[in-house]
Amino acid sequence: MGFGNESHGLLSRMAVNDQHGENSAYFDGWKAYDRDPFHPTHNPHGVLQMGLAENQLCFDLIQEWMRNHPEASICTPEGLHHFSDVAIFQDYHGLPKFTKGVANFMSKVRGGKVKFDESRVVMSGGATGANEVIMFCLADPGDAFLIPTPYYPAYARDLCWRTGVQIVPVHCDSSNNFQITRDALERAYKKAEEDNINVKGLLLTNPSNPLGTTLDRETMKSLVTFINEKNIHLVCDEIYAATVFSTPSFVSVSEIIQDMEFCNKDLIHIVYSLSKDMGFPGFRVGIIYSYNDIVVSCARKMSSFGLVSSQTQHMLADMLLDDDFVDKFLAESSQRLAKRHSLFTMGLEKMGITCLPSNAGLFCWMNLRSLLKEQTVEGEMKLWRVIVNEVKLNISPGSSFSCSESGWFRVCFANMDDETVKVALRRIEVFVGKEGEKAKNVIKRRQRTTGLRVNSSSSKRFDESWLMSPHSTHIMSPHSPIPHSPLVKVT
């Protein structure tokens, strides 16, 4: 049932522009994976999915809780008597037990150092929805938010697409381990002013995606001071808060402002979700927590466009209020992530590959600069295509995170088992070995033919058209790498 698209001109500007971001190279790797997905026995030479920041390490703990609490489901004999009350409940304040549970969980994730007020907990359609709603509340079309690079690629869609807000990057680089400096902030802010761009706020992801690092106390204080001085908002996306697995421990903005006397709390907003910390991206549990009453009220009204299913609220409420479970879960999750991180990074170190030292996240920020033939975006993309097509690892190139320094790659490690991690390491080892040989040969050749110069502009460009055709019928969700989820096959 295909229909002609003569009415193309009849759609809004928003519908026809590229701001959904799906034409970015970030998503090209999905196609390679989709065509040839790795399976330990059925397809051991397939592409490994290391571009998906999912947390699959602790499902067993959650399933155990659910088995022991059948009343949490409204479909079981034990829980069925709740069905009609839950099914009819669409109040945007949320199920009282649910918001209480979220406030409780958020507090525990921060080591109990902060208490959260359940009446400030606002639901949204995942963190995707939360980030968009907060922009709608704080900024007008044309306004801008400062965001330190490298940052999550989908921010371009989430913060900008329907809101008309723009991103002003604050560049960070490896000279100081990608830390955000006051200097970089001031420069970005000043440049925006000169360009007549109205900066409404600063958005931080802490712990950082893709760096996997947390902001230390002093930096946090300095950032809070900065936004107070400029009288702009601060949005902290703390979606990876519970993925911190080693020191330094996580310092949330909520902790910082408790101690700061002169902070205008109306400027502080937190975005959260259970997608990463608990591994439930399918349940769409996004949270906005604002210290600004008007923002809470406005975001709550907007949450009508993206409420959490009452079935899900009901199921998670008791889980999040179960202190014993939460304590055990957070400790265990942290340990397993630490172990996984160590397995991967130590394996890389043995082959001479370093990652940015990190203490959080479901990924590491891998340094492949020494393997680049040119220290440019093109050089990075060339290397990336080799890694995807020959080494058969779908990893994410730093340029897709707007990183200003070429050669960095985000590699996810929590969405697979230990054996698969080892397969990945073996492949990288082989690749690094080959690259090492190639490099040696190039040096030898150069030594033999000293007069030759390599003209980079004449080097062959890869044909990009196969990677993401705009007319492809397989335009896939940026979050899900495959158009046909394994779940689809099962059901």
Add this chain to the structure above:
Amino acid sequence: MGLEIEQPCVELSNIAVSDTHGENSPYFAGWKAYDENRYDEFTNPSGVIQMGLAENQVSFDLVEKYLEQHAEASTWGKGATGFRENALFQDYHGLKSFRTAMASFMQQIRGGRAKFDPDRVVLTAGATAANELLTFILANPGDALLVPTPYYPGFDRDLRWRTGVKIIPIHCNSSNNFQISPQALEAAYQQAQSMNTKVRGVLITNPSNPLGATIQRSVLEEILDFVTRKNIHLVSDEIYSGSAFSGDEFVSVAEILEDRDYKNAERVHIVYSLSKDLGLPGFRVGTIYSYNDKVVTTARRMSSFTLISSQTQHLLATMLSDKEFTEGYIKTNRERLRKRYEMIIDGLRRAGIECLKGNAGLFCWMNLSPLLEKPTREGELELWNSILYEVRLNISPGSSCHCSEPGWFRVCFANMSEQTLEVALDRIRNFMDQRATAKPKIPFRKIITDQAVIDMYSCLLA
């Protein structure tokens, strides 16, 4: 705490400080009276009865019975990996089994007279999100959608608030039972022209909220012809399609398109949800069904902001794939709603009140214009106020639905037990008897306008 330093107020967005969310309407003020004094058959028999909430509570037992008898609905799918895969599933295409089940359900509701392709089903968290999303796709800020009055008050927020799109009313009145006439369509279009506003489409609700009536086939054909002539879109919100009392009386725009071999179909988009027909508003299950490929693709991308929980998709895929269950449910639900409707119409008639002839929905459209002190919006609100405080019924004044004719009220009947409905009808009869015998001046009570109060209670829009 240290020094109190006066901070210049940091601005929020224009959207945040605007009124376009619509929650300051008197429509929501009735909640407070209800909330402070809720009717309960045993504990508070003189409390306020909630008749302003279009919820379907008449058929829960059918769903509960299904769940009791089908344990697989409560599991996560095959094997131990079921939970993990479901918890991870965030693909905006949605579960294929769920889309297929939705397409099939929509087809069944239309008696098989229209076919739905699962690949054109886009999932959103509720029809609220679906309507907003479509507006973002079909119109630019400053453009307009034409919407027949009276219409669902929530459209003011859903279609306009964050999108910056305007609503221009297509005025309908009782002279022809509030049907949409070609003249009214044209008049609305011309009004837009005179305002230098670009019209992007017509949005109809069929069956209509608040009228509780289906749109006739001939009128639908006219509307389709109109949008084709003007080269604009048609959005048909068919959220109450499964609540038509008789399956034969509801004609979907999908049927007409099929009859026309899908000519000019790419301008038509249908919105649906399970909130009304299945009585599951909490689960946030909305869909956009579009005949336009680009709209489907874009809507799918945009649905990232408003996906349906994968566990809910899984539960409903199981349930709606069961044809025996769905056929039985659709039939029984229609019968029960019809019975309720007949009960309330009969009761109102005996009290001397007429309603618009309805054949669908969870409410009736009651005519109290003979009772108005003044045939104006103020007169209507005065009457509404006295019904709220004297009769203790929360019903919805027509002005909140932008009805151009004062004196009409929407009265919901499916969100309570039959006993409660009897109590409500008794109260109305007494109220009418008193008015017939003596005409006391009903003291005007201040309508609640306290923003904080409205804010607290305006969470429910149905």
